[in-house]
Amino acid sequence: MIHIFTYHDNYYVYDTGSGxxxxxxxxxxxxxxxxxxxxxxxxxxxxAGLKSAGLLDxxxxxxxxxxxxxxxxxxxxxxxDCNLRCRYCFADEGAYHSVREVMSLDTAKxxxxxxxxxxxxxxxxxxxxxxxxxxxxxxVVKAAVAYAKEEGAKLGKRFLFTTTTNGLLLDDETxxxxxxxxxxxxxxxxxxxxxxxxxxxTVNGKGSFALVIDxxxxxxxxxxxxxxxxxxxxxxxxxxxxxxxxFLADQGFDSISMEPVVTDLPDLRxxxxxxxxxxxxxxxxxxxxxKREEEGRGFNFFHxxxxxxxxPCLQKRVSACGAxxxxxxxxxxxxxxxxxxxxxxxxxxMGNVFEGTIxxxxxxxxxxxxxxxxKKCKDCFAKFICSGGCSANNYHYNGDIEEPYAITxxxxxxxxECAMHILARRKARE
Amino acid sequence: xxxxxxxxxERKITGCGECRSTCQSAxxxxxxxxxxxxxxxxxxxxxxxx
Numbered sequence: 001m002i003h004i005f006t007y008h009d010n011y012y013v014y015d016t017g018s019g020x021x022x023x024x025x026x027x028x029x030x031x032x033x034x035x036x037x038x039x040x041x042x043x044x045x046x047x048a049g050l051k052s053a054g055l056l057d058x059x060x061x062x063x064x065x066x067x068x069x070x071x072x073x074x075x076x077x078x079x080x081d082c083n084l085r086c087r088y089c090f091a092d093e094g095a096y097h098s099v100r101e102v103m104s105l106d107t108a109k110x111x112x113x114x115x116x117x118x119x120x121x122x123x124x125x126x127x128x129x130x131x132x133x134x135x136x137x138x139x140v141v142k143a144a145v146a147y148a149k150e151e152g153a154k155l156g157k158r159f160l161f162t163t164t165t166n167g168l169l170l171d172d173e174t175x176x177x178x179x180x181x182x183x184x185x186x187x188x189x190x191x192x193x194x195x196x197x198x199x200x201x202t203v204n205g206k207g208s209f210a211l212v213i214d215x216x217x218x219x220x221x222x223x224x225x226x227x228x229x230x231x232x233x234x235x236x237x238x239x240x241x242x243x244x245x246x247f248l249a250d251q252g253f254d255s256i257s258m259e260p261v262v263t264d265l266p267d268l269r270x271x272x273x274x275x276x277x278x279x280x281x282x283x284x285x286x287x288x289x290x291k292r293e294e295e296g297r298g299f300n301f302f303h304x305x306x307x308x309x310x311x312p313c314l315q316k317r318v319s320a321c322g323a324x325x326x327x328x329x330x331x332x333x334x335x336x337x338x339x340x341x342x343x344x345x346x347x348x349x350m351g352n353v354f355e356g357t358i359x360x361x362x363x364x365x366x367x368x369x370x371x372x373x374x375k376k377c378k379d380c381f382a383k384f385i386c387s388g389g390c391s392a393n394n395y396h397y398n399g400d401i402e403e404p405y406a407i408t409x410x411x412x413x414x415x416x417e418c419a420m421h422i423l424a425r426r427k428a429r430e
Numbered sequence: 431x432x433x434x435x436x437x438x439x440e441r442k443i444t445g446c447g448e449c450r451s452t453c454q455s456a457x458x459x460x461x462x463x464x465x466x467x468x469x470x471x472x473x474x475x476x477x478x479x480x
Contacts, residue, residue: 013432024432046432055437073451126451160450302465308436310471315445321452424435
């Protein structure tokens with residue numbers, strides 16, 4: 001399948017079978033799109049050459065991947081409590097529709113043992129410290145890191161740690177710990193002060209921007225070349241979210257992510273009627289992104305990353321995040337869920353780390369779910385890039401992990417086109 | 431006129447599992463595999479450059 005799209009005055013052809021991206025003129029785009037256009041012999045030879053090289057109209061792979069039952073990553077919910085009360089929080093402002101509690105070290109150790117026991121031949125494992133707010137249980141985070149490193153070393157396995165935090169409790173000691181131990185740190189910040197404060201409020205109902213901005217800046221300054229993301233959420237209230245991304249870039253953050261909200265709140269949720277504005281906003285952001293790159297002051301926006309040359313292998317592309325099979329969430333009482341977005345929902349409980357077993361039927365459901373089982377993805381150009389979307393989002397919006405949510409799909413496709421245009425402009429400069 | 435902007439690198443090994451879990455890499459709401467690079471290819475390219 002080929003996908004032909006325009007971006008301003010540029011015409012692009014993306015070949016889903018090969019993963020190759022081409023740029024062409026309007027005439028060639030119309031011809032490839034099936035219009036009766038008179039082409040010269042030379043133009044037809046160019047197209048034939050790409051086809052014979054397997055870079056155009058290449059047949060797509062449609063086989064199921066082999067998926068070993070080897071656990072790879074844990075999301076450790078070290079705190080089902082939070083020191084903020086963000087209205088859009090999918091985790092019920094930290095409590096996950098249950099009691100506010102933190103994870104004990106015994107549970108964290110049992111979770112790490114569970115991961116090691118189920119990791120098969122994998123040498124690199126991951127633990128993401130998550131909440132609520134994980135820094136409300138920093139002692140357990142530190143002890144869990146030490147324990148994982150010690151136990152992993154005995155088995156010749158290495159851990160990559162990540163923490164997702166709102167930054168409110170960041171201090172010098174925590175910054176040093178993060179820089180020593182965390183492969184990646186995700187810091188929640190929504191952008192402009194008024195946008196951030198409209199939703200991300202303290203327990204007392206006040207805006208939190210002024211409380212966190214200097215702490216996040218200090219951390220990022222100390223981070224060196226280690227990974228971090230300043231991660232925002234946009235809602236129906238700030239469809240001009242490009243300004244928030246650019247605001248964050250202007251604060252000196254050069255690794256930024258901005259995600260559409262996942263919520264049922266009527267005043268915040270993204271509806272179909274917002275899509276046109278959101279797509280224009282992604283274009284506006286992409287234009288400024290290119291301009292800043294050209295001026296030598298570029299930054300990294302997560303969704304505009306696309307690696308068409310050294311990107312993920314096919315197995316990864318069709319199996320996606322691995323939730324419920326390679327990746328699990330463990331909540332404070334040791335219960336296991338397919339991922340953090342399913343946590344607390346009894347229908348998706350897969351076991352408990354103290355029992356050490358996994359619900360085989362549920363695991364099989366996730367292990368057998370892949371790009372090819374998501375029928376709506378069959379004719380989508382973005383399928384080998386988005387991998388069929390987020391199982392949790394699919395379930396929460398459509399009641400089925402196999403049923404992609406149309407609004408998320410539309411945003412994804414637009415971001416991919418923007419990313420391809422950015423890549424093409426970058427290549428043109430080289 | 432049509433010219434190729436980018437095409438995938440040929441690789442000998444797939445499914446090695448060295449790559450990081452997608453959602454954990456950057457965010458918690460969008461599992462976007464295409465935003466990643468293959469860690470093995472990246473590592474091997476770094477070695478080649480050295």
